[in-house]
Each structure stands twice: as structure tokens, then as C-alpha cells.
Amino acid sequence: MTKTDSLRADSFGADSRRDAPPIPEVFAERYRAAGYWRGETFGGMLRERADAHPARVAITDGDRNWTYGELDVRADQLAAGFIARGITKGDRVVVQLPNVAEFFEVIFALFRIGALPVFALPAHRETEIHYFCEFTEAVAYVIPDRVGGFDHRDLASKIRAEVPTLRDVFVVGGDPGEHTALADLPSEPVEIDGPAPSDLAFLQLSGGSTGVPKLIPRTHDDYMYSLWGSNQICGVTEDSVFLVALPAAHNFPLSSPGSLGLFYAGGRVVMCPQPDPDTAFPLIERERVTITGLVPPLALVWTDAGRTTPYDISSLDVLLVGGAKFSESAARRVAPALGCTLQQVFGMAEGLVNYTRLDDPAETIVTTQGRPISPDDEIRIVDDLDQDVPDGEAGHLLTRGPYTIRGYWRAPEHNARSFTADGFYRTGDIVRRTPTGHLVVEGRAKDQINRGGEKIAPEEVENIILAHPHVHDVSVVAVPDEYLGERTLAYVILRADAEPLKPVVIKKFVRERGLAAYKVPDRVEFVTAFPQTGIGKISKKDQRTTAAAPGA
Secondary structure, three states: OOHHHHHHHHHOOOOHHHHOOOOOHHHHHHHHHOOOOOOOOHHHHHHHHHHHOOOOEEEEEOOEEEEHHHHHHHHHHHHHHHHHOOOOOOOEEEEOOOOOOHHHHHHHHHHHHOOEEEEOOOOOOHHHHHHHHHHHOOOEEEEEOEEOOEEHHHHHHHHHHHOOOOOEEEEEOOOOOOOEEHHHOOOOOOOOOOOOOOOEEEEEEEOOOOOOOEEEEEEHHHHHHHHHHHHHHHOOOOOOEEEEOOOOOOHHHHHOOHHHHHHHHOOEEEEOOOOOHHHHHHHHHHHOOOEEEEOHHHHHHHHHHHOOOOOOOOOOOEEEEOOOOOOHHHHHHHHHHHOOEEEEEEEOOOOOEEEOOOOOOHHHHHHOOOEEOOOOOEEEEEOOOOOEOOOOOOEEEEEEOOOOOOOOOOOHHHHHHHEOOOOOEEEEEEEEEOOOOOEEEEEEOOOOEEEOOEEEOHHHHHHHHHOOOOEEEEEEEEEEEOOOEEEEEEEEEEOOOOOOOOHHHHHHHHHHOOOOHHHOOOEEEEOOOOOEOOOOOEOHHHHHHHHHOOOO
């Protein structure tokens, strides 16, 4: 048996909690005693809602309406089908689906088994999907057939040929090609020994500031608290209707309070295939949507469209805006244009989530990014030497609490850098705290680009561009953008013997390497040298300053 085979045999079906540092038991006991952790699992939560009101609609997807009873049965049947194909507790399954009802059928089936969904986004392509499948040793991959002209079946065939653990590809849609149609799996329910509340529920993706995405391990206990805690703050009840406008697998529309929060409350989730006003506003009118969440660029588009829309969007009570900092000027425009209350959200898939409150003064709502969900969310704001700074001064945000991880999945080197010895997560954000305890985000300490809520690791893009035969060196930086918050600029030094290139050639090269479209540089500039720091490193700070200068 090879070393890889040994690792694979040892990890499949095992207790996957050991792959991620757990919250120490002394803290776990405190969180249970405080009532944050209620001993619930996602599969159990759905069963309870189905038993309580089986005929209530849980999901609306176009003309389809699935009740809680139907979703519960579908999850049981699909879990049986997955088990028949050899998927067991602890196995990893990469899920890459658009905003369709089947997304929830799939993840609740996996929750029932105790298998771990690995949440990929619709925009991810070969580079990312190959990494997710290989690194997690995924046994299955769930895809649509085609979306927006892209054939996911072809990509899946290539990935399955390259990743030895990947046994099955399941397809949602009319034509599975050489793979297996999700609808064709066996559906006779079976007895399932499901997960414990303290077990891992799924793996989310961290935007990260390095070229290797990190995986965020979330347990049933900790994530469930973030749901009902968010529901209390956002006023979510069984009468609420949430529009899933952003990609369903994103942490923000999943849990803040998101689709899973609505299921926890017994409300209704409406799937929106695209987030533009022409698609979303008719759904808000028809389904009487009460709450949704957007990233700042989309919030600006909705605000502009809201003033003149012919659709009745008066049912919308709350618009949550997060994923990137929302400028004060833009925040002030939401209520007048859309007739709803703005809630700013500042959070991270690693845990901590802050909200402005519905009853906060208007000035607080438009000028801050909120305060934490939990009284036990511990916040430290420190200087470069990890010394606490006074309230009102900007510093590095550190946090720990009942729904913040203590380490990434199988990433000891990352964990040594990203967490303090006493378990505080180094978020990489620069913030200051107001006298009321609200946080104001000032920027990022990590070299990460936040393009309209999509996180881009410069190193990942740089490594792709460096593979071009005419490129000597490259440096990718963020440049301010009024619409997206930040765009990407690639400074490129060509080899001395290379023919001149046009920016479009570099962009095409990145695109053809199978990277998500949002990671393709917005601008490419050819230079002969990079500015350097005193110790000879590339000064990205100087590059960003130059790029942001008027007329640049």
C-alpha cells in the first residue's frame, strides 16, 4: 500500500473532526451551558420542521414549490441513493450547483448521512475544482449539465480521470452524458446512523490571501447557532420569505440569516437564477419576498433600478448588504430608493458575523458594519505587536467565539499563522470600534483583493501568468473601484527577448487556464521593473498607490 493509499483508507469514513482543531472542551461546555449549542443537526432540524408543518412551502424555484414534508422525503430518498453508491459518514462530496432547489435536496441528503459537502461556486472552473477534489479526496462531485453555455459534464469527466478518489459524478438536469443522473439514484429509504451535533457538517472555502484556498470546517453545533442568532437579530420568523439572489453556496446567502436560517425558522426560500433587478424584482413582487442579501455592487444596481421599477417591491422589509465594505454614500441611498431597512453585515466564513440592528439609529446603520451576534464573541483590536489599542483607534481584528473555527481543515502551517496560541482568529481586517461596540472596517491587512465580494488571492493569479512563456515577472494588486470596491491590476515584466504583447493576450491566457472569470485581471500593464522595499521585496504598497493615483 502506498502512502497516499494509506492516508485515503485511514481517512474515509473516519471521524473527520481530527482533520481540524476542535474548540477546546472548556469552551464547548461554556457554549452549551449558555444555550448557544442546542445539540441539533441539520438533518434533525429539517425533520422537526417537516413534522411540525409538512404542508408549508419550504422552497420556491420557478413554478416548483416543495413543502417541508417533500424536502424531508427527498433528502431521505437521495441519502439512500448516495449510500447505495458507497458514500458514507465523513466522505467529502464537492457540490457545484446553481440556484436550484436540488442544491438543498443534495446537501440535506449529505447532512443526513454525515458526509461533508464541499461548497464550490458556479463560477469555479478546472483549476479550482481539481484542487477541491484532490485535496479533500472527494468521492463524488455533483454538477448541473450545462449552465450559461458551459458544459460541466466535460469538466467533470476530465477531473474524474485525474483524481483517483473521485468515483462518481451526479448530474442535475436532463442529460447526464457519461455520468449518473441524480434522479436515477435508488430512492428506497434506509436506516442511517447520522452525525452527532459536534461532528463536522461541511467544508466551506476561504477566499484567503495565498494561492492555495483553505477549507473551513463547520460543525452542526456552531453553524446552527449562527443561524438562530442571526434570525433573532434580523427579525426572521416563519412568515419570512428569503430571496436567494447570490450563489446559494456562498456563506452569506447560506447563513446571514440566509436560506438555512429561513429553514430554521420555518420560513420560505425563493431561488433567484440571476441577481439583476430584471430577474429579481418580478420575483419579489410575485412571491412577496421580505428579506434578501446582496454584495455592495449589486446593492448599487438595485438602488438605481428601484427608483423607476414598475414592479411592486414593497414587501421587501430588510436588505442585508455584506461581503465587502458598503460605502456610507451608497448606504444612505438604500432606504429612499427601495423603501426597506438596510442591515449592514460584516462577517467571514470562518465564523464571526456582525450586524447593524434593525432598531439602530439611522446614522449608525450607514456608518458602521455592525456588532457581533453573540455576547460571547470575543473581540480584540491590536497593533502590529498584538497589543490592544484603545477604542476608536484602528488595528488588526482578532476574534474567538461559539461559532468561529479554531483552525482550517488539514492546514497546520496556515493555522500557525492565522490563529494565536490562545485560539483567536486573525481575520486580516483592519477595524476600529465605536463607543457603542459597533465595528467600522478600515481595510485589509492581508494581501487579498475583494472584487465585489469575491475574494481573489493575488498569488494564485500570478502563478498562472508566470506560466506564460513571454513573462518574466508579475505582480497583481488591487485598485480602488467605485462600483466593485476593488478591481485587479496585473503589472507584467516581459522577458528581454520577448515580442511586445497586448493586455488582451495575458487576459486570454489566464482565462484559458481554467480560472474563474472574476479572477481574470481587469487591467494589465507592462512595466520594466517593480518598486522595491528596503530589503528588496516587491513593494505592492507603492504599486497600489501608483495605480490609485489620479490619471493612472
